[in-house]
Amino acid sequence: MGTKERNKFLMETSPEQYTFTAKFLHWLIAIGIIFMFILGWFMEALPKEAPKSSSYDLFNLGIYTWELAKETSPRSFYFNLHKSIGITLFTLIIFRFYWRFTHRPPALLKTMKSWEKKLATTAHHGLYLLMILTPLAGIIMSIASKYGIKWFGIKIIPGIDDGGLREIFHEFHIIFGILILGILFFHITGAVKHSLIDKDGTIQRMWFKIK
Ligand code: HEM
Numbered sequence: 788m789g790t791k792e793r794n795k796f797l798m799e800t801s802p803e804q805y806t807f808t809a810k811f812l813h814w815l816i817a818i819g820i821i822f823m824f825i826l827g828w829f830m831e832a833l834p835k836e837a838p839k840s841s842s843y844d845l846f847n848l849g850i851y852t853w854e855l856a857k858e859t860s861p862r863s864f865y866f867n868l869h870k871s872i873g874i875t876l877f878t879l880i881i882f883r884f885y886w887r888f889t890h891r892p893p894a895l896l897k898t899m900k901s902w903e904k905k906l907a908t909t910a911h912h913g914l915y916l917l918m919i920l921t922p923l924a925g926i927i928m929s930i931a932s933k934y935g936i937k938w939f940g941i942k943i944i945p946g947i948d949d950g951g952l953r954e955i956f957h958e959f960h961i962i963f964g965i966l967i968l969g970i971l972f973f974h975i976t977g978a979v980k981h982s983l984i985d986k987d988g989t990i991q992r993m994w995f996k997i998k
């Protein structure tokens with residue numbers, strides 16, 4: 788089958804809508820990833836030497852206070868929180884991949900120009916790839932450190948204390964993160980352009996139907 792016939796075949800056999808699960812995972816993971824950036828930047832700015840505490844007011848906002856069984860330094864608390872939420876997000880992302888492979892998404896809108904379709908599809912594929920690579924680099928970096936990974940206090944993977952490996956995957960973690968942000972810029976600009984200028988219902992396609 789040539790590219791033209793294949794595209795026609797895909798258009799004719801594609802479902803009308805994203806499944807509820809695809810929409811739910813899109814928004815839950817989007818919020819999760821944005822939260823991970825904020826948490827990552829916040830924790831990097833914390834001082835290396837600081838008094839230990841057993842209660843942490845999350846981001847010092849006065850909204851939610853986390854109570855711990857043991858006293859910990861602020862860096863250790865926020866780093867462990869980043870790893871715990873990151874691991875949780877990673878399993879959700881793997882499930883999203885499974886869902887994507889077993890449930891075809893709807894074809895892009897017919898009104899989109901061919902370059903728009905190419906750009907949107909490339910952005911989607913790039914986001915899928917980086918959604919896996921960013922946490923994976925974080926996981927390998929954490930295993931390479933002397934601390935390993937705890938999931939909300941439960942030790943799940945011990946650290947091997949290999950400084951060189953840790954440094955390499957720290958770099959990857961940062962580079963993949965920057966790439967995600969770069970693609971997200973196009974992804975969000977595209978979504979806003981379709982909703983404000985083209986008014987073609989693109990955001991509604993990814994949103995939940997009330998009826
Ligand atoms: C970290 C944040 C985000 C990630 C990783 C992400 C990822 C993705 C991916 C991979 C798809 C393709 C789904 C598929 O066809 O299988 C998609 C679709 C979509 N995203 Fe996002 N997204 C994010 C944030 C956002 C935001 C903030 C908006 C809105 C402003 C948005 C709007 C949309 C829309 C409207 C679609 C559907 C496009 C269509 O098929 O018509 N996304 N997103």
Ligand code: HEM
Pocket residue numbers: 820823824825827828831866869870871872873874876877918921922923925926928929936957960961964
């Ligand atoms: C999509 C998910 C993730 C995002 C968006 C993310 C983002 C970030 C960001 C923005 C930083 C600060 C970068 C820097 O200046 O060093 C960071 C640091 C870090 N991340 Fe992640 N992260 C994710 C998942 C994970 C996971 C799953 C783990 C491990 C289980 C992890 C472990 C770490 C560690 C240990 C650091 C601190 C590195 C250091 O300074 O020693 N991250 N992350």
